Amino acid sequence: MGPLLSTHPVLRRHFGAVAALTVSLICSLLVALAFVLDLDGAELALLAFAxxxxxxxxAAAVMLRNSRIRETFELHENGLAQVRDGVRQAWTWDRVRAIDLTPRxxxxxxxxxxxxxxLVRFSGMDTGDSLALHDALAEHCLDALTQRAVPERRGPAAGAMAAITLAGAGGAGLALWLFSRTGELDGARHFGLAMIAAAGCATAxxxxxxxxAVLRATRPD
Structure with missing residues (x-):
C-alpha cells in the first residue's frame, strides 16, 4: 500500500434521524389522541397518521444505527483503505473496477x-477533505470512471412507488366523489368513506x- 498520505474521517450528521424521530413522535401522539378525544367519531380520522x-x-432506526458507525478512509500512495467499526480493508489502485460520481x-x-x-461510498459533506480522495481516484483509476459501480435500479423502484401513489390518490378521489354524491346515508357509511379518503391521501x-425525489435525482453519467 505504500506510505500513508492522509486520513479522512467520516462524520455522520444526526439531522435526518432527528427529523424522522420528530415525525414519528408527532404521528404517534396524533394516533393516541384518536383513542382519547370524543368528537362524535371524527377523531378516528387521526388514525390515518399511522x-x-x-x-x-x-428510517429513524436505520439512520440512528448508521450514525453510530465509526468510519475512516486512509489514502496511501498505492491504494485506499477503509476502517469501519475497527475492521480494516485495503485495496491497491489496480483493484478498482468502477467509480460512480453522483451529484446530490x-x-x-x-x-x-x-x-x-x-463497495464503499463517501460524500463531500460527511468525509473530511474528500477532494483528495477524488483526485487520487481520478489520477490512478481513470478507466474505472467509465464503468458503473452501482446497478441502475431506480426504474423498478420508481414504478412501484408511482403505482402506490396513483392507487392511493385514486382511492381517495373515488371516496371523496362517492361522499359528495351520497344523500341521506347513515353516519357509519359517511365515516367509512371519509376514512378511505384519509388513508388514500396519506398513502399518496x-x-x-x-x-x-427519485425522479428529480440527477443520473450519473
Whole structure:
C-alpha cells in the first residue's frame, strides 16, 4: 500500500434521524389522541397518521444505527483503505473496477467498486477533505470512471412507488366523489368513506414525496 498520505474521517450528521424521530413522535401522539378525544367519531380520522409511521420509524432506526458507525478512509500512495467499526480493508489502485460520481444538491457522492465485489461510498459533506480522495481516484483509476459501480435500479423502484401513489390518490378521489354524491346515508357509511379518503391521501403523500425525489435525482453519467 505504500506510505500513508492522509486520513479522512467520516462524520455522520444526526439531522435526518432527528427529523424522522420528530415525525414519528408527532404521528404517534396524533394516533393516541384518536383513542382519547370524543368528537362524535371524527377523531378516528387521526388514525390515518399511522401511515407515516410505516416510513418514519424504520428510517429513524436505520439512520440512528448508521450514525453510530465509526468510519475512516486512509489514502496511501498505492491504494485506499477503509476502517469501519475497527475492521480494516485495503485495496491497491489496480483493484478498482468502477467509480460512480453522483451529484446530490451541493454535495457529490462517490461509490467505488473493487475487484472483490466490495463497495464503499463517501460524500463531500460527511468525509473530511474528500477532494483528495477524488483526485487520487481520478489520477490512478481513470478507466474505472467509465464503468458503473452501482446497478441502475431506480426504474423498478420508481414504478412501484408511482403505482402506490396513483392507487392511493385514486382511492381517495373515488371516496371523496362517492361522499359528495351520497344523500341521506347513515353516519357509519359517511365515516367509512371519509376514512378511505384519509388513508388514500396519506398513502399518496408517503410514497409521492420519495417518488418526486427519485425522479428529480440527477443520473450519473
Amino acid at each position: 401511515y407515516p409511521l410505516l416510513v418514519s420509524v424504520p 444538491g451541493a454535495d457529490l457522492v462517490c461509490a467505488v467498486r473493487f475487484d472483490d465485489g466490495e 403523500i408517503v410514497t409521492g414525496i420519495p417518488l418526486i
